[in-house]
Structures are given as C-alpha cells and as structure tokens.
Amino acid sequence: MRSYSHALLVVAVLMAGGCQSQRAPEFVLNSQTKALVPAAQDAVRNELQSAFGTPTKLTVWESLPVDFGKFEGKVTSVSDGRAFVKLAVASPNAAARRLPEMKGAAVKIKGADSGLVVASYNAETGALGTTGSDAAVLTADADVSVIGDGLQFGRDLYLRHCMHCHGVSGDGDGPTAKYFAVRPRDYRKGTFKFTSTKPTIRPSRDDIKRIIKLGVPGTYMPSFMLLPDDEVIAIGEYVRWLAMRGELENKLDVELGNDYSPDAAKDRQLKEVKQEIESKLSGKVTEFGTELTEDWNNAEDEGNVVTPVTARVPSDADSIERGRKLFISDKVKCFSCHGETGRGNGVSTEDFNDIPGGKPGEKSKVAGLFDIWGNVVKPRDLTTGIYRGGRRPVDIYRRIAAGIKGTPMQAFGGSLKDEEIWDITNYVFSLPYQNKPAAKHH
Amino acid sequence: MFWPIVAIVVLAISPAMGWWFPTEAFSPLGKQIDNLFYMILIIVGITFIGTHIGLGYVLWKGVDNKAPKAWFSHGSHNLEMLWSIAPAGILMFISLYQLDVWTKYRVQSKFPKDMITVAEVTARQFEWRIRYPAPGKKLQPTPQPDDLYTVNDLHVPVNQRILIRLRSGDVQHSFFVPGLRIKQDAVPGTIIPVWFETLAEGDYDLTCAELCGWGHYKMRGRVLAQRESEYHAYLKQLAADQAYDGHGDARTGGADVVKVEKATDKK
Numbered sequence: 001m002r003s004y005s006h007a008l009l010v011v012a013v014l015m016a017g018g019c020q021s022q023r024a025p026e027f028v029l030n031s032q033t034k035a036l037v038p039a040a041q042d043a044v045r046n047e048l049q050s051a052f053g054t055p056t057k058l059t060v061w062e063s064l065p066v067d068f069g070k071f072e073g074k075v076t077s078v079s080d081g082r083a084f085v086k087l088a089v090a091s092p093n094a095a096a097r098r099l100p101e102m103k104g105a106a107v108k109i110k111g112a113d114s115g116l117v118v119a120s121y122n123a124e125t126g127a128l129g130t131t132g133s134d135a136a137v138l139t140a141d142a143d144v145s146v147i148g149d150g151l152q153f154g155r156d157l158y159l160r161h162c163m164h165c166h167g168v169s170g171d172g173d174g175p176t177a178k179y180f181a182v183r184p185r186d187y188r189k190g191t192f193k194f195t196s197t198k199p200t201i202r203p204s205r206d207d208i209k210r211i212i213k214l215g216v217p218g219t220y221m222p223s224f225m226l227l228p229d230d231e232v233i234a235i236g237e238y239v240r241w242l243a244m245r246g247e248l249e250n251k252l253d254v255e256l257g258n259d260y261s262p263d264a265a266k267d268r269q270l271k272e273v274k275q276e277i278e279s280k281l282s283g284k285v286t287e288f289g290t291e292l293t294e295d296w297n298n299a300e301d302e303g304n305v306v307t308p309v310t311a312r313v314p315s316d317a318d319s320i321e322r323g324r325k326l327f328i329s330d331k332v333k334c335f336s337c338h339g340e341t342g343r344g345n346g347v348s349t350e351d352f353n354d355i356p357g358g359k360p361g362e363k364s365k366v367a368g369l370f371d372i373w374g375n376v377v378k379p380r381d382l383t384t385g386i387y388r389g390g391r392r393p394v395d396i397y398r399r400i401a402a403g404i405k406g407t408p409m410q411a412f413g414g415s416l417k418d419e420e421i422w423d424i425t426n427y428v429f430s431l432p433y434q435n436k437p438a439a440k441h442h
Numbered sequence: 443m444f445w446p447i448v449a450i451v452v453l454a455i456s457p458a459m460g461w462w463f464p465t466e467a468f469s470p471l472g473k474q475i476d477n478l479f480y481m482i483l484i485i486v487g488i489t490f491i492g493t494h495i496g497l498g499y500v501l502w503k504g505v506d507n508k509a510p511k512a513w514f515s516h517g518s519h520n521l522e523m524l525w526s527i528a529p530a531g532i533l534m535f536i537s538l539y540q541l542d543v544w545t546k547y548r549v550q551s552k553f554p555k556d557m558i559t560v561a562e563v564t565a566r567q568f569e570w571r572i573r574y575p576a577p578g579k580k581l582q583p584t585p586q587p588d589d590l591y592t593v594n595d596l597h598v599p600v601n602q603r604i605l606i607r608l609r610s611g612d613v614q615h616s617f618f619v620p621g622l623r624i625k626q627d628a629v630p631g632t633i634i635p636v637w638f639e640t641l642a643e644g645d646y647d648l649t650c651a652e653l654c655g656w657g658h659y660k661m662r663g664r665v666l667a668q669r670e671s672e673y674h675a676y677l678k679q680l681a682a683d684q685a686y687d688g689h690g691d692a693r694t695g696g697a698d699v700v701k702v703e704k705a706t707d708k709k
Contacts, residue, residue, distance in 0.1 A: 164656075176656060215569060215593060222569045222657065223593035226664060312687035385585055394688030433587055 025055040025159070025168040030188060030246070032253040039273045040260035044252045047285050052245045055168055058155065060147050063289055065296045066241045067233075069150015075142045076126065083138040086126045087146060108145045109138070118146060154238035157231050161224065162239075170242030172373070182219040186373050187239060188246020190295070191406040194389030198306055199402050199411045202243075202299035208236040210390070218386040244292050251288045255280065306402045306413070312393050313422040315429065323427025326420055332412060334424070337369065342382035342431045348408070349379065356408065372406045379409075385432035396425045446494075453487050465621050468641045468667075472623030474543045481539065485532060553637055554603045561596060562607040565615035565628040568657030570594050570648060577677045581607070583633075590680045594663035599673040600643045608634045618651035619665055627652055640667035 033044050053059030060068045071087035078084070107116040107130055116132035130138065138144070159168075165184040167174040172186035185192065194211060195203040212232050215223030224232060256277065259265065265273055298304055313319050327334040327342075339345040352363045357372045364370065369377040380388075389395050389404070400421050401413035412421065456462050457480045467473045545552045559581045562573045572595070575581040576588040598604045608617050610628040617636060618625045626636045640646070650661035668676065 217571070217593075220567070222660075225592075225594045226662060306688075308687060308689045311689040391591060392684055392686045392688075394686050397688065429587065432585070 025163075027052075027055060027169045027245070028167075028171060030171070030249055030253070032257065033249060035262070036253070036256060036260050037262055037265045037273065039270055040256045040265070040277055043274075043277045043281060044249060044256070047252060047281065048245060048249055051248060051285055051289070052241070055155065055159075058151055058241075060151070061289065062147070063293055064241070064244055065293050065300075066244070067150060067237045069148040069153070070145055071148055072143070072145045073126075075138060075140050075144055078138060078140050083128045083130070083142075083144075084126045085128050085144050087121070087123075087128075087144070105146050105148060107132075107138075108147075110143045111145065114138075121146075150234065151238060151241060154234035154236075154241075157235050158238045161227075162235065165220070170239065170246060180220050183373065183375050184221070186246075187243040188249065189372060189406070190243045190247040191372060192243075193404050193406055194395075194399075195402075195405065196306060196398055197299055197304050197402070199405065201304045202296050204299045204305070205233070205236055205240070207299075208239055209233060212236060214390065216388045218384075218388050240296065244296065247292060247295075248285070248288055251291070252281070252284070255284060306398045308394065308397050308401075308418055308422070310418040310422070312397075313419055313426065315426040319423050319426045320430045322420075323423035323425070323430075326416075326424050327427055332416065332424070337379040337408065338382060339379070342428075344379040344381040346379060353408065356406070369408045371408070377407050382428055382431045393422075393425055393429075396428055397421055400424055450491060453483075457483065467621070467623045468644075468646065469622040469624070469639050470641065471543065471547060471638065472621075475623045478540050478543060482536065485536070550635060553605070553635070557603045557605040557637055558599070559605045559607070560598050562609060562633075563596065563617065563628075564609045564611050565617065565650065565654075565661075566611035567613065567655050568650070568661040570596070570617075570661075570663040571611070572596050574677060574680070577674065577681055583607075588681075590677065590684055592680060594648075596648065596663065596665045597673055597676050598640060598665060598667055599670045600640050600667040602670075603637060603639045605635055605637045608636050613654050614652045615654045615661070616651035618649050619646050620649070621646040622665070625651055640665075643667050643669060 027048070029041065029045060033041055036044070049059075051059060051061055062068065062070075069089075071089055073085040073087040075083045075085045105118045107114050107118060107128075109116075114132070116130040116138070118128065119131045120129035121127070128138075128144070158166075164174045164176045165180070166172055166187070167177065167184075170187035172184040174184065177184050190202055192203040192207065192211075194216070195201075195207040197204055197207065209232055211221070212224050212227075212235060214225070215221050227235075259280075260273070260277065326332050327338075328340065335346055337344075337346040337348045348369055350367055352365070352367055353369055354360065355362055355364045356370055358364075369379065371377045387395065389399055399409065400416070401411060403409050403411035416424075452461075460466060462479065462483065463476060467476045560574065562581060564571045564573070570593065572592050573581075573585065574590040574592070575586070576590060579586075579588070582589075596606070606617075608626055608628050609632070610630040613630060615628040616625060617628055619638070622638050622640060624636060624638050626634055628634065644667060646665040646667065648663035648665050650658055652658075654661065
C-alpha cells in the first residue's frame with residue numbers, strides 16, 4: 001500500500017503543473033508584411049531577425065541610438081595573461097547596470113571585434129578573464145568595450161510591466177489589450193501621441209519617461225511613478241528599440257510592397273523571386289539603419305522641442321473670450337471636431353474625412369475620425385478636465401501648436417501666433433468650470 | 443512534549459518581541475488596533491491551550507480505560523449551557539471593548555476636531571489619483587482650476603491629524619496602508635472621509651485591498667509623511683510644475699522631467 005500512495009503523490013504533483021507547455025515569446029510580423037508573397041515575408045523576417053533578434057535573444061546593432069548597456073575602459077595592466085581594466089558605463093542614460101553578468105559578451109578592442117568573449121569580470125579588482133581566439137591582443141592601454149545586458153534588463157521589466165497590454169512586439173495587442181476601449185499604443189510606426197517634439201520628429205527619451213511615470217489619465221495606461229528612475233529609463237530604451245524594429249519592418253515593406261504583393265508576384269518562380277529580393281535588399285538595412293539613427297537622434301535635439309516663444313498670456317476674462325472666439329472661428333475650426341460646447345461631438349465625427357496617412361484629398365468610405373492605427377478617434381471632451389498628455393499649460397500649448405501625432409488633431413503652430421495659442425489654451429482650461437457653450441447652436 | 447512547550451513560549455513572547463506584525467503601527471489608532479489584536483491573541487491563546495490540554499488529557503487517560511462497554515450519554519445540559527454562555531460572554535466582551543476604537547475610526551461625529559483635510563484620493567483601475575487644494579486653500583468638493591494633481595504619491599504632514607476624502611473612479615477598491623493600520627473600502631458613488639495621524643516621518647506602502655481587476659495586485663502607491671516645512675515645499679513645487687508654461691526653457695532637462703521625492707527615513 002505504501003508504494004501506491006507515494007506514486008499517487010508524485011502523479012498529483014506533476015499534474016498540478018498543468019498540461020500546457022510554455023511557449024517562448026516571439027516577435028510578430030505586421031499585417032503589411034503578412035500581405036506579401038511568402039518569399040518576401042521570409043526575407044523581411046530574416047532581415048529583422050539578424051538586425052534585432054528575438055525577444056529571448058536580442059541582437060545588438062551598435063549604430064542604433066539605443067543604450068545597449070555598453071561599458072568602456074582602458075587596459076591598465078596585463079599580468080599572467082590576465083588583463084586588468086576598470087569598465088565604466090559609457091552613457092549617462094544608464095540603462096546599463098548589469099556589470100557582473102557579462103559572461104559571454106563580446107569584447108571589442110578599439111571598436112572592432114577581437115574574437116574574445118568575457119569569461120569573468122571582477123568589478124572591484126578590474127580583472128577581466130577572456131576566452132577566445134587570441135588573448136594576446138589585450139595589450140596595456142588597449143581601448144576595451146563590452147556590451148553588457150542592459151537592454152535585456154529593460155526587456156525583463158517590459159515583459160513584466162508592459163507586455164500584457166503592449167504586446168511582445170510592441171504592437172499594442174497584448175493579452176489584455178482586447179478589453180480596452182482605448183487601445184494601447186502600437187509602437188511599430190514610431191509615432192507616439194503625447195510628445196514635446198515637433199510634428200515630424202520622434203518622441204524624446206524624456207517624453208517616454210514622462211508617460212511611463214505619469215501614465216495617461218483617461219486611458220488604461222497606469223502611472224509607474226514609484227518605479228526607480230533607472231528601471232523607467234531601461235524600459236524606455238526597450239520601447240524605443242521595439243519602435244525602431246517596427247519602423248525597419250515598415251521600410252522593408254515599402255521597399256518590397258509594390259513588386260512582391262500576391263497580385264504582382266503570384267505566378268513567378270520562387271527561386272527567381274528570392275534572388276531578386278536578395279539583390280534588392282542588399283545594403284538596404286544599413287541604409288535604413290542610418291535613417292533610423294538620424295530620426296531618433298533628432299528627437300533628442302533641443303531645437304526640436306516645441307517651446308513657446310512667449311510666456312503664457314495671463315488667464316483673465318479677456319484672454320478666455322479671445323480664445324473662445326478663436327475656438328469657433330473659421331480660421332481654426334476647433335468646433336468642427338470638438339463641438340461647439342467642447343464635448344467632442346463636432347460635425348467631423350459624422351463626416352467622411354481624409355484617410356490618415358493616405359493620399360491627400362482621398363476621403364474615407366466610413367464616416368468618422370480615425371487615427372493612423374485604424375482606431376476610431378473621439379475628439380477630446382474638453383469639459384471633463386481630464387488631459388491625457390498632461391495638464392500643464394505647456395502640455396496644452398504643445399497639443400495645439402504641434403498637434404497630436406497620428407491623429408486628426410493637426411498642428412496649428414504655423415497658422416497661429418503664440419498669443420493666440422495661449423488664448424485658446426486659457427479657454428480650454430476654463431471649459432470644465434463653466435456652463436456656457438462656445439457659441440449658440442445653429 | 444518539546445514542541446508544544448516551544449509553541450507556547452513563542453506564543454507568549456511574540457507580542458513583546460514584535461513578531462506578531464510585519465511592522466509596528468505608526469499611528470496612535472493603529473497602536474490601539476494592535477492592542478485589540480493582542481487581546482484576541484490572549485483570549486484565543488488561552489482557549490486553544492486549555493482545550494488542547496483537555497484533549498491531551500482525555501487521550502492519555504483513555505488508554506487505561508479497560509471498561510468493556512461504552513457509556514451512553516444523554517448529553518449534559520450544564521455543559522451545553524457552559525459552552526454557549528462562556529463564548530457568548532467572551533464575544534460580547536470583545537465587541538464592547540473595541541467599540542471606542544471603532545467609533546474613533548468610523549463615526550464622523552467622533553473624528554478629531556483639529557483635522558487637516560489634505561487631499562481627495564480617487565481610486566481608479568489601477569492607480570491612486572490624488573487631488574490637493576492649491577497651497578493655502580481649502581479642499582473643495584468639486585475640482586477647482588488651481589487644484590494640484592498627482593498619482594500614487596500622497597504626501598501628508600507628520601504628527602498631525604489628516605483627513606482624506608476617498609472616492610472611486612470606477613469599481614470598488616480599498617485604501618490600505620498597513621503601516622498605519624488603515625483600511626477603508628472605496629465605494630463608487632460615495633465620498634468616504636478617512637482620517638489618520640502618522641507618528642514618524644517616512645514612506646508607508648499603500649496597496650489596494652479589494653479585488654478590482656487584473657491589475658489589483660500592482661495597484662501600489664505610497665504615503666509619505668514629511669515634516670511640515672517639507673510638505674509645504676512639496677506642494678509649492680507641485681504648483682509650480684503644474685503651472686509650467688515651457689517658455690524660455692529650450693530643454694526640458696529641468697522642469698519637464700518628473701522627479702519623485704525620496705523618503706527622508708524609513709522606520
């Protein structure tokens with residue numbers, strides 16, 4: 001009898017684990033890629049894999065403006081075949097902090113691969129133990145750089161805090177996303193709504209950090225105020241990396257889309273198509289990488305921050321009245337989307353509008369306002385006092401001056417003077433506290 | 443015999459050693475609540491040990507019983523009376539004994555007269571949205587244009603009786619600060635006043651204690667008790683941040699970056 005009960009116990013414990021096997025997380029391809037012929041899809045998948053890797057095995061593409069967790073140092077001495085170097089984190093955005101866990105990381109000397117791999121590193125003494133082809137290259141005074149797993153640190157945090165809404169690939173389609181009326185952001189277009197940068201510029205690191213810390217009130221994006229700064233920065237780096245990956249996929253799709261959609265290429269020989277795609281894409285990823293680097297570095301440029309030229313006009317009754325007049329004017333037409341009472345029920349919500357990101361002048365066949373991610377957009381109800389992108393005067397100024405990227409809220413900074421934007425801002429801030437409509441109903 | 447003795451000794455000394463709670467209570471009412479817990483511990487401890495001594499005695503004695511026939515019992519009226527009235531009396535004692543703590547906590551007319559209303563805390567899936575009045579002003583029931591807003595980070599002046607107005611933005615939540623022994627459900631449609639006093643500066647965990655959805659487990663915030671000067675400085679900084687118009691500041695490096703104050707000391 002004893003042996004049976006032991007066996008039963010073992011079986012019960014094993015069954016308690018459940019029958020589903022755990023799948024490793026994987027990046028998904030976007031819908032445009034999936035619309036290409038299989039040969040083209042494979043090409044895109046392979047390029048993405050070699051440039052970015054998989055969620056469990058990230059590839060380091062050093063030229064991208066992402067903090068991969070690089071450590072740099074100079075060899076101070078060599079003894080017994082052991083090099084001594086004090087490695088320090090290379091960038092001020094210290095997403096890189098996992099110094100001890102660099103085992104297996106490639107050692108570069110003067111920026112070039114040395115064939116050496118980190119076997120051990122003692123942060124206190126600086127003793128660097130390597131294995132690899134030619135340990136003799138580590139001479140005194142050599143410039144050594146090692147890429148630690150700083151991005152993996154961000155990835156681990158992302159998978160814990162963000163993945164369930166934003167998805168493994170940053171596509172805004174994680175397991176919980178389907179329950180939300182307001183969809184989580186799909187990073188893969190490189191477009192983020194609430195930024196401090198000019199209309200054609202990417203979000204800056206500070207913008208992303210701000211959203212993570214403060215959340216987006218009125219949506220399901222919570223505030224991560226209490227996460228330590230270095231964790232928030234690391235998550236931000238991983239988000240930027242996911243966005244760049246998505247943008248690379250878009251660029252590849254544009255490159256291949258015309259010639260390799262099912263209509264264009266369905267009857268062609270596979271081998272021929274593959275060779276053609278290969279030659280078409282040769283060198284392209286490097287070119288696209290340069291574009292990405294430029295785009296995302298521009299976001300950190302101070303000149304690209306939307307900064308008011310004048311101080312805020314005092315919010316007195318006159319300014320609010322001027323703002324109200326602008327709100328209902330034909331020049332700005334705020335009311336056409338936001339409604340005459342500011343409740344977000346303007347006529348555009350029932351009109352056939354331009355397709356976002358489509359050919360200019362081409363109208364959608366479905367009525368209403370849409371964003372570039374294909375979601376229905378409800379213009380903000382300005383009477384609630386909930387401001388998604390922030391409630392400071394500068395935030396509202398930026399929404400009006402630079403618009404909200406990806407949505408029909410356009411940038412009015414070019415057509416309005418600073419004082420006019422401040423007047424509208426003051427009017428907007430007054431809306432939750434008054435009962436009067438902007439204008440009489442027609 | 444060894445382990446039961448160890449258990450009894452541990453039970454007896456645990457209140458004095460502070461083993462019974464994760465932290466000591468940092469509010470006066472919290473200390474009274476801890477005393478109630480200890481009282482229950484004593485009553486229950488005595489009952490438990492007593493009944494198990496009785497059980498042990500019966501088992502031990504029963505071994506020697508060589509009587510061939512079982513003894514049929516018609517029950518004992520006295521025993522029934524005893525073990526109904528004694529527990530009823532104990533429970534009655536407990537419920538009357540704790541009445542004053544409950545009243546001080548929950549009955550608004552018995553709240554301290556010198557409370558400061560600090561903020562309105564709205565629980566929302568899955569964060570705590572906090573609305574302070576502008577520095578120098580009183581908190582109004584409806585939002586005012588100059589109110590200050592923050593998330594998950596409630597600052598209160600230390601050693602003062604504080605009142606917050608607890609609301610819910612969507613479903614039921616519960617405002618739970620274990621270090622201060624406060625727990626109050628946030629019920630949609632109601633505004634519930636919650637008062638407390640912190641005895642030491644520092645960072646107190648705030649968690650949600652009413653299952654509110656998939657993010658309930660991570661609905662954390664903090665209550666930071668600061669000395670008055672720092673508290674007022676914090677509110678002024680919040681007001682300045684909220685009025686920031688971005689003018690003349692080419693890079694956001696200073697004002698646009700969100701800063702979270704560190705706690706002065708964690709007790």
